[in-house]
Amino acid sequence: MPLRLEIKRRLTARSERVKSVDLHSTEPWMLVSLYNGTVVVWNHETQLMVKTFEVCDLPVRVARFVARKHWIVVGADDMLVRVFNYNTLEKVNMFEAHSDYIRCISVHPTQPYILTSSDDMLIKLWDWERKWLCSQVFEGHTHYVMQIVINPKDNNQFASASLDRTIKVWQLGSKTPNFTLEGHEKGVNCVDYYSGGDKPYLISGADDHLVKIWDYQNKTCVQTLEGHAQNVTSVSFHPELPVILTGSEDGTVRVWHSNTYRLENSLNYGMDRVWCICGRPGSNYVAVGYDEGSIIIKLGREEPAMSMDSSGKVMWARHSEVQQASLRTLGDTEVQDGERLPLGVKDMGSCEIYPQTIQHSPNGRFVVVCGDGEFIIYTAMALRSKSFGSAEEFVWAHDSSQYATREGMNVVKIFKNFKLKKTFKPSFGAEEIFGGFLLGVRSNNGLAFYDWENVQLIRRIEIQPKHVFWSESGELLCIATEESFFLLRFLPEQISAAQGANDKMTEDGIEDAFEVLGEVQEVVKTGLWVGDCFIYTTSLNRLNYYVGGEIITIAHMDRIMYLLGYIPKDNRLYLGDKELNIVSYSLLLSVLDYQTAVMRKDFSIADKVLPTIPKDQRTRVARFLEKQGYRAQALAVSTDPEHKFELALQLGDLTTARQLALEAESQQKWRQLAELATTKCQLSLAQECLHQARDYGGLLLLATTSGNVEMVGKLAEGAEEDGRTNVAFLSYFIQGRLEKCLDLLIDTNRLPEAAFLARAYIPSQVSRVVRLWKESLSKVNKKAADALADPAEYSNLFPEIQQALLAEQYLKETHVRVRASAEYPLVTEAVERVADCPVAAVLTEVPHSEEAAQEELVPLERESTTTALVQSIPSEGEDTRHGISSTAEDLLCLEECSSQEPVTMKGEPEEVQSSSVQDVIPSDESAACISRNDLNLTGKELACEAAAELEMSDLLVSADSGASEETSSYDDLDLEADTTSSPVSAVMEKSPHELVLEAELSHTTTEELISSQTGGSQEPPNEASPQSSAEDRLMLLEPVLSQEQDKQTTGESVEPEDESEQELLLEPPPAESNVEEESEESAEDLEGEIADEDLDDLDMENLDLIDEDLLSE
Secondary structure, eight states, X not given: OOOOOOEEEEEEEEOSOEEEEEEOSSSSEEEEEETTSEEEEEETTTTEEEEEEEOOSSOEEEEEEEGGGTEEEEEETTSEEEXXXXXXXXXXXXXXXXXXXXXXXXXXXXSSEEEEEETTSEEEEEEGGGTSEEEEEEEOOSSXXXXXXXXXXXXXEEEEEETTSEEEEXXXXXXXXXXXXXXXXXXXXXXXXXXXXXXXXXXXXXXXXXEEEEETTTTEEEEEEOOOSSOEEEEEEOSSSSEEEEEETTSOEEEEETTTOOEEEEEOOSOOOEEEEEEOTTSOEEEEEESSEEEEEEESOOSOSEEXXXXXXXXXXXXXXXXXXXXXXXXXXXXXXXXXXXXXXXEEEEOSSOOXXXXXXXXSSEEEEEETTEEEEEETTTOOEEEEEEOSEEEEBSSTTEEEEEETTTEEEEEETXXXXXXXXXXXXXXEEEOBSSEEEEETTEEEEEOTTTOOEEEEEOOOOSEEEEOTTSSEEEEEOSSOEEEEEEOHHHHHHHHHSGGGEETTEEXXXXXXXXXXXXXXXXXXXXXTEEEEEETTSEEEEEETTEEEXXXXXXXXXXXXXXXXXXXXXXXXXXXXXXXXXXXXXXXXXXXXXXXXXXXXXXXXXXXXSOGGGHHHHHHHHHHTTOHHHHXXXXXXXXXXXXXXXXXXXXXXXXXXXXXXXXXXXXXXXXXXXXXXXXXXXXXXHHHHXXXXXXXXXXXXXXXXXXXXXXXXXXXXXXXXXXXXXXXXXXXXXXXHHHHHHHHTTOHHHHHHHHHHHOGGGHXXXXXXXXXXXXXXXXXXXXXXOOTTTOGGGOTTHHHHHHHHHHHHHHOOOOOOGGGSOOOOOOOBOOTTOSSOOOOOOOOOSHHHHHSXXXXXXEESSSOOEEEOOOOTTOOSOOOOOOOTTTOOOOBOGGGGSOOOOOSSOEEOOOOOGGGTSOOHHHHHTSOOOOOOOOHHHHHHHHHHHHHHOEEEEEOOOSSSOOOOOGGGOOOOOOTTSOOHHHHHHTOOSSOOOOBOOOHHHHHHHHHHHHSSOSSOTTEEOHHHHTTSOEEEEEOOOHHHHXXXXXXXXXXXXXXOOOOEEEOOOOOSOOOOEEOOOOHHHHXXXXXXXXXXXXXXXXXXXXXXXXXXX
């Protein structure tokens, strides 16, 4: 039977006449030497010319790869041998080898030798390790020596073909040939050795149009192949397949069976005469050179004839020899993933046919060999023939009792128990058949599945598959195509239901027989099922498995590998390559079972399987759970700290993430955790993380936004110690520690910046800094250093330096420590107003208990639109002040319910009820609305309260109507203090729960207030703009400066009145206006404001403290 090898053309390269071709042993390269003196390298995978060498102007008749040296060696008609490095394209060496055209070069496979033959009838041996010394010359031919070939089974022996009609066999080290083979009637052009170990054969081609097979041991001609019509220019034994390739000037390449010597095929690609043929060991590729270019063809299938049963016995065919190896011999040997297994090989004997495929039966008892159009079933143990027959393909059913064969393109036979059961012809032909639970037949119309028992059509699918893989249970199958693969579920119950109801049967079978589970865009080379997991190799040399819609990569391989099987007992997956090497990869069955249970959402089984998974595989399982969305479970399963930290961040588990960060001691982890803690407002944790990460910038941001003054101070010191001067400078500057800022700049030798800082903020230090600046600059440029002016020496160049010094001194004396926002008192809750009482004031008795005296001050509330004014209006002729003593706690401001909501500014002015003089000045009518309570306060208590007022703050009533600047200044207030009152400290200790504040409004202020409301334009004063709503009348508390307080205390003391005065809380009627609450500021905070206001009143630009007359003198 014919071999029926599939032949595909992989590359076609048009060029000048090709004189030689060679294939690289590892790279996908073809080396071509041309008649025009050029050598080129083609990549047959990318179809591109990758390298070009311009050798000479004469024909280059031979070029060869030296892969272990990254060289190409070329011989030309200029009688020179040139050596090039094909990576760098540089010329390594060039020497004159012969006295005539160089015909052939052969590279020794192990030694640093090359053999050259020439038209000068000589063969020479060159040693490149001895600087290309000619080690030996072989003489004996009487005509051109056309080709030389080294024996692959004995590297010290080579054969030569000559136009003197002989083939001579030589030995390295001997000057005379071992023997001579004669038989051709004309000159011999080519010769080649058979690479297999079973036959000591030579092949030769000559100008007599004949090809002869020689037995070089018996020195006889075994076979003569006739068929070419012109001179035979090239012959070759294929290194892997049992074929002989011959090329001739008739333009054809003939393929002969090396065992039967039958012509299998004749190839003619229309490129004129054939000059050279080259095969590559370990590959099915063959390169052919023509007059008009070169091609690369692929013969047969590359997948090796290998098979493994469930017990671990591997059987393969090396040419016609069948060999076996058992994985049990490994024992407890430690095996690394991807390493070649050291197996002991057992020869099973020679097969009668050339095996193209080998398959074990499902139960492992039988093995079938298919090839040469025949099949033979052997027993797996002793390789005894059980059955045979003609077949181009052979497949097993799911049980070992049935199998099917394909004969031709339209006949399929089904056998049971080695006997023919059924023969049928599929409707659309049979191009390929697939075994399994159903018999699959591929035709030009698609894939059809048939029942093994009655050959009934189950389902026809319009798809062109390359492979069909069934699971062990028969529930799942995979159909692989040229571009992707499909996962399907087989539903036998639907078949039973459809067979009972004939209406469900269609011409395409039963539509519900399969359920599509998914499609994956990957090319499957080989595959198998383990449970519900589909394991496969891809065209990109990746080993993956598919489970429940998820693809997991097991390994990346460096070459094409073919799956043999999986042994659950070993938890290992076994693969083989084209060279019949076997490797393995670890794949735990427990992991597969766990992942299958998770995808089926059967968590009870998953929890049972999890303890059986080793800890070193838990991380792989955790990553699988993470991809499925089960992050919490993945965090519990994972053993990789890096993975656990990532999961903790994703889940927001700050405690676990902090613990992992402590163990890892990684600044990057602390930064990630700080970001998450900040997002979750865990500022204390964020501070710890930033500190561990030494992220001073983040700490500064956190300290300033949280108002933590102590943290800013510590941050400044820590940053300074670590050399983070930018952060330290900014931290000191925020605190107002300007001297530390200046010292930082000086310590870091940033003297120009220090000088400008001193001039702007600390003018008293300018001279010192300028002196240091001069000293530093003088080392570089003395002229530039002398140009620097010191304000102490050149005061005329700094006209405002004296004012700056006074301002610095003043700021030092009046400097109040800036408080952080966290230290400000809290705003008290708003009290509900009485809806039916627009104006009300309640006076209660001042508490005198120690507990009340120790309580904190309750600040007054200031509103933007309707402000409650607590004031006392004196009579016209009265010289003494009138004050009403009360506490903020005694004043219950009854506000509208709507004022409890946040205040918003409206885009348009809102109307409020117009205020009259009665709103400000109390009258009998207004007094009727006031609830009065008699206060039994003694004169001593009033004196203490007055002293406390003068010591703590003065009340300035700002009656701002929004028209102009009508706020009474601090200087307009005539405040008097009782000089006979007790010291301030004693008054503070004995003060009540709320200090009683007294205010005096001058006649001028009152008149201005009245005139602003009654006079002027007739427009209603209650129309307020968005800006005026924020500028309504406010009560301002301002501390008394030390100078003015001393002045007031030296004046006449005013005795407190015996009778208590009433305090009025005047409030305009409720209106539809927004009310904005503003918190009161404590006395210490307002003291800073007073200092800032007085400093603002000081006109620094116009202030001249220097006596002009003195300067003029």
